[in-house]
Amino acid sequence: MKTLSVNGCDMAYLDLGHGKPLVCVHGSLNDFRAWTPVLKPLSTGRRMIVPSLRHYFPGTCSGTEATFTMAQHVEDVIAFIEALEVGAVDLCGHSRGGHLAFRLALKRPDLVDRLVLAEPGGALDDTLMPTDGVDLGAGAGTRAHVAQSAEKIAAGDLEGGLRVFIEGINGPGAWDRLPAADRQMREDNATTLLAQVNEGRLPFSRAEAEAVTRPTLFIGGADTPGMLPVVLRALAAHVPGAKTAILADAGHSMFRQQPRAFCEAVLGFLGTSA
Template sequence: MQTLHVNGYDMAYLDVGQSNGPPPLVCVHGSLCDFRIWSSVIGPLSKRHRLICVSLRHFFPERWDGAGRTYSITQHVDDVIAFIETLNMGPVDLMGHSRGGHICFRVAQRRPDLLRRLILAEPGGELDATLDPDYKAGPSPLLARFTAAAEKIAAGDVDGGLAFFMDALEGPGTWPRLPPTAKQLLRDNAVTLIGQVRDNRPPFTKADAEAIRMPTLFIGGEKTKGLLPKVLHTLAAHVAGSNTAMIPNATHPMFEQAPQRYSEIVLEFLAS
């Protein structure tokens, strides 16, 4: 593990693979995760690319107490931009999963000069009325579930809150089925959910999607339920020239469930 000082914060990251060759692939994790979440694909991806897997502000290895207002989509976008600038390696390839996919989308929107290619694995977020005819203003039902989970965590019931979160995302009974290492990773980042429910995350608009101009790949799990597939396919339909790949028999954590297939899709896209 290394750190890079950006925006007054020491951002932790893993740097794996060859330093010569294609531009590095910077990987941004999603909610309740950190750089360790990419462990199942680091091996196959790093055979051809240098991987730089970051942990966002307030995630492991930091032990955050949930206080203050320095956890937000805006802050994390600013941090990723500053991180790429500080690397000073020229345009990079950028890959994000879930909430990390939303962050990478906003980085691409704001600073396309920093990126060569963009990979979005089921980016998290909501669609506004320009993209969704069924749009309704106000908090989404999923945010209400996440808020309830955060309240349990804030009250000291960490496992109860995480179980509630995972049930909302992957369906009832998900938490007991997780292996111990996956549960510990979630526990290590549980408090970040308190910050996330205060995100005030802006919804995606048609203009946002049309602003993405670099080669873009969307990846999804064919069995993912809820809003995530709708967001993925809607954005893909409005990002000019984008590609979409769906992984059979996989849900939202598709790169953990099918690491070899996920890696093949990513490597083929980066080489095209």
């Protein structure tokens, strides 16, 4: 593990392999450990750089930090990439990290060569909301599960809060199916949900999707329920030239559930064989 000081924060990160840099940004309740199943294949023939965002493990979070915002995390990753002094990187973001990567690519396209968005998290504004009668439900991708989870965690029910969040993303029973190491990572980052409730994440708009200039790949899990697949399809339909890969027998944690298929899709898009 290395650290890099950016914007007054020491960001911990993993740095593996050699070659063109691929920066991977984790999602909610995750940190650099999330990418463990794909570290070897994605760092073969290229350099894979995996940071933990501000206030995530091994950092700390009380849940009240004013610096826990989406805008701050975008600025942190911008400063992180600049501090690496490697020029433009390939950028991959998952879930909340996918939202971050989308915002970064809009704000600083000069820092991004190719963009991979693995089920980016967030809401759609009216310009992207589907009108074909699709049932949006109350599951993955809504903000309700974040507030419900934070309420339980604030009241001292750590496992109950994490269960609500994980099952709000992946459906009933998802928490019980998590391996021990994945549960531990969520527990280590549980208090970030308290801050995430008021992180200032803005909805995606059609104008923003159409303004993305970098070659973009969207990756989703065929079994992901709720709103996340709706968000993916809406963005992919309007990002110019976007490609889409949907992985069979996978949900929102697709790179942990189907690491080989995930790496084949990513490396194929980036121009490196798996």
